[in-house]
Amino acid sequence: xxxxxxxxxHGSKARPQDLPSIDKLLRLTAVQPxxxxxxxxxxxxxxRVLLDSLRVQALSDNLQQSxxxxxxxxxxxxxxxxxxxxxxxxxxxxxxxxxIHTNLGRSVLPQAxxxxxxxxxxGPNNLEYDLIDGGRGDRDSIVEGLLCDITGAEAATVVNNNxxxxxxxxxxxxxxxxxxxxxxxxxxxxxxxxxxxxxASAGAIMVEVGTTNRTHLADxxxxxxxRTAILMKVHTSNYAVEGFTSSVPxxxxxxxxxxxxxxxxxxxxSGSLIDMGQLGLPQEPTPQQMLADGCGVVTFxxxxxxxxxxxxxxxxxxxxxxxxxxFPMKRALRLSKLPLAALEATLTLYLQPELLTRDLPTLRWLxxxxxxxxxxxxxxxxxxxxxxxxxxxxxxxAMLSQIGSGSLPVDxxxxxxxxxxxxxxxxxxxxxxxxxxxxxxxSLPLPIIGxxxxxxxxxxxxCLDDVTDVLAQLTTLRERLA
Numbered sequence: 214x215x216x217x218x219x220x221x222x223h224g225s226k227a228r229p230q231d232l233p234s235i236d237k238l239l240r241l242t243a244v245q246p247x248x249x250x251x252x253x254x255x256x257x258x259x260x261r262v263l264l265d266s267l268r269v270q271a272l273s274d275n276l277q278q279s280x281x282x283x284x285x286x287x288x289x290x291x292x293x294x295x296x297x298x299x300x301x302x303x304x305x306x307x308x309x310x311x312x313i314h315t316n317l318g319r320s321v322l323p324q325a326x327x328x329x330x331x332x333x334x335x336g337p338n339n340l341e342y343d344l345i346d347g348g349r350g351d352r353d354s355i356v357e358g359l360l361c362d363i364t365g366a367e368a369a370t371v372v373n374n375n376x377x378x379x380x381x382x383x384x385x386x387x388x389x390x391x392x393x394x395x396x397x398x399x400x401x402x403x404x405x406x407x408x409x410x411x412x413a414s415a416g417a418i419m420v421e422v423g424t425t426n427r428t429h430l431a432d433x434x435x436x437x438x439x440r441t442a443i444l445m446k447v448h449t450s451n452y453a454v455e456g457f458t459s460s461v462p463x464x465x466x467x468x469x470x471x472x473x474x475x476x477x478x479x480x481x482x483s484g485s486l487i488d489m490g491q492l493g494l495p496q497e498p499t500p501q502q503m504l505a506d507g508c509g510v511v512t513f514x515x516x517x518x519x520x521x522x523x524x525x526x527x528x529x530x531x532x533x534x535x536x537x538x539x540f541p542m543k544r545a546l547r548l549s550k551l552p553l554a555a556l557e558a559t560l561t562l563y564l565q566p567e568l569l570t571r572d573l574p575t576l577r578w579l580x581x582x583x584x585x586x587x588x589x590x591x592x593x594x595x596x597x598x599x600x601x602x603x604x605x606x607x608x609x610x611a612m613l614s615q616i617g618s619g620s621l622p623v624d625x626x627x628x629x630x631x632x633x634x635x636x637x638x639x640x641x642x643x644x645x646x647x648x649x650x651x652x653x654x655x656s657l658p659l660p661i662i663g664x665x666x667x668x669x670x671x672x673x674x675x676c677l678d679d680v681t682d683v684l685a686q687l688t689t690l691r692e693r694l695a
Contacts, residue, residue: 227276229268233286235260243287251294259293305660306682310628310673311617312578317662319516319523319618321574322555326521329558330551340550353538355553359560363486364500366511366528370538371556372546376406378512378525379480384415385540386476386510386533387442391418395428397460398447408447417442427459433466437473444470446479446508448498467507476509476533483618484513484526486563492570492580495616495624500528509533515552517618520575521559522552578676579626583611587629589674593683597631600687604694605650608632614675630673643668653693657686 238244238260239253247256263286270276279285307317322330343350353370360369372378383392392412399421401407412419418440422432433444444466463479470477485497497518500511510533515524525546527537537543548556562572570580590609598607610632613625635646647670654661654670659682663672677683 308672310614313617326555326558333554367531368534369528372525375514375525377546385537387417390442392443394445464506478510481513483517485518520573522555583627586674
């Protein structure tokens with residue numbers, strides 16, 4: 214087909230009838246490589262989307278003749294296809310200062326987990342196949358031994374997140390019966406996930422004891438009846454009540470639970486498998502401690518302080534774990550092969566605890582000193598200043614990070630990073646200038662996510678391992694701001 218090359222009057226408007234048909238657009242010479250690379254279906258679909266968009270512009274008298282010439286149309290179509298094929302889920306640089314950021318994917322997998330996950334996805338694997346006897350296997354067995362070795366539990370099972378672990382444990386052990394829980398532990402976590410709603414969904418009857426700030430052992434004793442199945446403890450990791458408070462430790466509840474023949478279930482949420490205090494971090498209860506204190510079942514997360522993939526881990530006494538594993542709901546909540554492979558590799562790292570702060574990103578970032586963060590910030594200072602001048606000033610400053618994802622909500626970690634402030638004659642306009650900068654940073658090929666505070670944009674360097682991830686994008690950043 215001959216391609217038109219008529220001259221275009223600069224600034225002349227295009228009318229809807231000037232637009233080519235889809236067939237004519239697809240016959241353009243410059244479009245043929247797109248068809249070969251992507252196939253007719255996608256290219257035709259995006260051609261239709263492009264022409265519909267241009268038609269709206271033409272009807273609004275906002276379309277130029279130059280926009281519908283052959284070169285412009287083929288270039289616009291190529292861009293439309295590229296944007297359509299760009300994944301929505303993208304890697305970003307977390308410079309917010311929140312290490313385990315719920316909105317940014319929580320924990321980052323260690324390289325060992327990524328390598329193992331990739332290897333397992335490249336071909337078939339023995340997800341539910343016993344390589345010794347050649348029969349059907351149990352996917353729980355892939356990580357059960359590791360979990361028992363690390364925590365000291367008699368048995369273990371896993372599901373797709375900790376909310377599922379709590380739901381399944383209650384449903385399997387207390388369906389149609391009572392669960393006794395302190396009023397001070399009726400927490401709500403992200404997404405309006407409330408403990409009372411979990412109890413109801415699991416088919417259990419919730420019995421509240423104590424008050425919001427104080428609950429005593431006698432409160433639990435008086436609440437136990439013939440219908441009681443569980444004494445429930447919920448670690449309030451996403452909030453803190455301070456002052457005149459009292460709660461009953463698991464060690465005391467365990468004695469009562471044994472005497473009265475009921476199960477003691479503890480939800481730890483964050484799931485630290487090591488003594489955080491030994492790393493200079495705020496203390497968190499561990500599954501090991503809870504099991505040693507006499508808990509029958511302990512549930513915790515795989516993608517928070519543990520530093521692995523999203524998963525709900527359930528460890529405890531063999532007879533209780535067996536009931537949970539055999540409960541019909543378990544199949545609906547089971548862990549798939551992708552996170553299971555990542556979880557196995559992550560747990561294996563805990564067999565070498567001395568190397569965790571090197572090999573596990575979450576613990577490496579949590580234990581990074583403010584001096585190390587400041588060193589990283591100083592490397593970025595001059596290049597960032599040059600990229601943002603004269604509209605913004607950049608300085609290295611001490612700041613406070615947080616663990617995140619509900620873990621230790623009142624504790625802060627000394628850190629350092631860049632403080633970027635707009636250069637304005639008047640304070641009015643600061644918000645717009647900061648939003649423009651934040652938008653430009655988010656629009657980079659590898660988006661950079663910071664936080665706005667005190668009329669500045671802060672880039673906390675605690676979680677930045679490789680400064681080249683920032684340096685390589687500064688020319689692009691300057692262009693976006695221009």
